[in-house]
Amino acid sequence: MTAIRFVGSALFLTAFLAVCAHSQADYGVDCSFPIHSKEFNCGNLLGDRKQIYEDFMEGCRKRYSTRASRCDSTEDDRIEMSLRQPQSMVNYTETGFKKIRAPNSVMDLLNAHWKRNRDGLYDREEIWPAGSIYVNHWESPTYMSAVEDTNTRGGGYALKKAVWDAVKPVVEAWTGMEQKPISMYGIRAYTEGAILSPHVDRLPLVSSCIINVDQDVDEDWPLEVYDRHDRAVNITMQPGDLVLYESGSLMHGRPFPLKGRFYANIFIHFEPTGRKLGDTSLEYLDELDDILPPYLLAGSPESDNWARKNPHGWSKPLPSAPIQQITSPEGHRAAAIGDLARLSKLAQTNRRALHAKDENGWQPLHEAVRADNKEAVELLIKHGANKDARVGKKGEGASALNLALDFLSVGADTVNYLMSIGAQNIEPDL
Ligand SMILES: *[C@@H]1O[C@H](CO)[C@@H](O)[C@H](O)[C@H]1NC(C)=O
Numbered sequence: 001m002t003a004i005r006f007v008g009s010a011l012f013l014t015a016f017l018a019v020c021a022h023s024q025a026d027y028g029v030d031c032s033f034p035i036h037s038k039e040f041n042c043g044n045l046l047g048d049r050k051q052i053y054e055d056f057m058e059g060c061r062k063r064y065s066t067r068a069s070r071c072d073s074t075e076d077d078r079i080e081m082s083l084r085q086p087q088s089m090v091n092y093t094e095t096g097f098k099k100i101r102a103p104n105s106v107m108d109l110l111n112a113h114w115k116r117n118r119d120g121l122y123d124r125e126e127i128w129p130a131g132s133i134y135v136n137h138w139e140s141p142t143y144m145s146a147v148e149d150t151n152t153r154g155g156g157y158a159l160k161k162a163v164w165d166a167v168k169p170v171v172e173a174w175t176g177m178e179q180k181p182i183s184m185y186g187i188r189a190y191t192e193g194a195i196l197s198p199h200v201d202r203l204p205l206v207s208s209c210i211i212n213v214d215q216d217v218d219e220d221w222p223l224e225v226y227d228r229h230d231r232a233v234n235i236t237m238q239p240g241d242l243v244l245y246e247s248g249s250l251m252h253g254r255p256f257p258l259k260g261r262f263y264a265n266i267f268i269h270f271e272p273t274g275r276k277l278g279d280t281s282l283e284y285l286d287e288l289d290d291i292l293p294p295y296l297l298a299g300s301p302e303s304d305n306w307a308r309k310n311p312h313g314w315s316k317p318l319p320s321a322p323i324q325q326i327t328s329p330e331g332h333r334a335a336a337i338g339d340l341a342r343l344s345k346l347a348q349t350n351r352r353a354l355h356a357k358d359e360n361g362w363q364p365l366h367e368a369v370r371a372d373n374k375e376a377v378e379l380l381i382k383h384g385a386n387k388d389a390r391v392g393k394k395g396e397g398a399s400a401l402n403l404a405l406d407f408l409s410v411g412a413d414t415v416n417y418l419m420s421i422g423a424q425n426i427e428p429d430l
Pocket residue numbers: 022023024025026027046222232233234256
């Protein structure tokens with residue numbers, strides 16, 4: 001009798017351990033996907049991840065055929081950032097991530113927008129820069145319902161501002177810091193088989209959140225993050241869940257292919273201003289570094305890199321300024337994503353939008369250059385953009401070719417094109 005009971009509980013225990021092993025494997029970096037190096041660390045713990053990765057890279061190279069090397073250089077860049085950036089960042093929270101329910105006010109706005117635009121969604125495939133390896137878009141396209149896009153129904157500045165206003169206090173409360181809205185594209189729908197490479201976000205995307213708006217999945221599609229001890233953690237999200245994460249320092253991705261029809265989420269990014277929440281004095285301004293933003297550690301590997309790319313230093317946000325102009329420059333966005341149809345249309349209906357300057361003196365031309373959308377650059381030049389236009393509030397910054405050389409690699413299409421039309425390489429004034 002005792003023996004039987006023992007066997008019974010042993011079986012139960014084995015089954016129990018097997019379930020645990022399946023749902024909460026304990027592993028570190030370079031197991032599910034390359035994070036610090038391309039050498040996989042965990043044998044077969046997660047199946048043949050090496051093969052999945054090789055197919056992923058091969059898919060990119062095939063898609064970009066003559067520009068296949070871009071896939072490898074952006075991939076190397078991703079891994080370098082994963083090594084360099086997390087250790088260089090000031091963290092504002094203990095864990096780096098937290099799942100909560102999104103405020104109803106936010107969900108009402110997003111649900112309404114999603115419902116209005118869902119039907120036409122598949123007409124709006126997202127355009128990724130050539131060789132981008134963040135999503136396997138060559139195999140599983142993504143679709144974008146932009147919140148600032150006045151062409152999607154109900155989109156536009158008012159919606160964008162309403163979402164900012166509703167989410168900002170949540171991010172501020174979590175980080176304990178005053179935050180400045182930086183970017184929010186729209187609702188991105190991933191499709192069957194999608195993989196999002198683990199990465200940290202490019203600065204100034206520092207304090208961020210993801211909201212699951214809607215999904216049609218056969219299985220939860222986990223967001224994989226790495227905790228402070230570099231151990232993997234899966235976070236699953238249902239519609240209405242909001243994950244706060246320190247996106248500049250916390251590795252995050254979705255390395256396991258999406259099983260289902262679609263997964264729709266929105267990313268909302270903020271930058272800490274350096275002022276603690278509730279601080280009413282202006283003393284924090286004196287404590288800010290002359291060059292570095294408050295979230296970068298002086299002397300860290302990323303600080304050099306940052307200072308090189310931002311020769312004018314960090315521009316301190318004005319104290320208690322109203323939310324910075326979050327204009328929705330249509331031309332800028334179209335240029336950044338290489339939306340040629342939109343640009344051509346603007347050329348007929350709103351030429352000014354094609355050459356408008358944003359608060360930092362960037363024109364759509366510069367956005368197109370940074371994203372290496374050569375066709376968009378060509379189109380803008382054809383419609384009168386000045387090939388030597390410089391960024392900066394007073395035009396004191398880099399010229400288009402100088403930006404291209406800074407952001408892109410030598411041999412990039414846009415670099416070649418700008419050189420072929422005799423664009424000048426003008427450095428920013430010091
Ligand atoms: C995350 O989910 C994947 C896919 O279900 C699973 O294989 C992996 O073991 C999980 N990882 C962790 C850390 O739980």
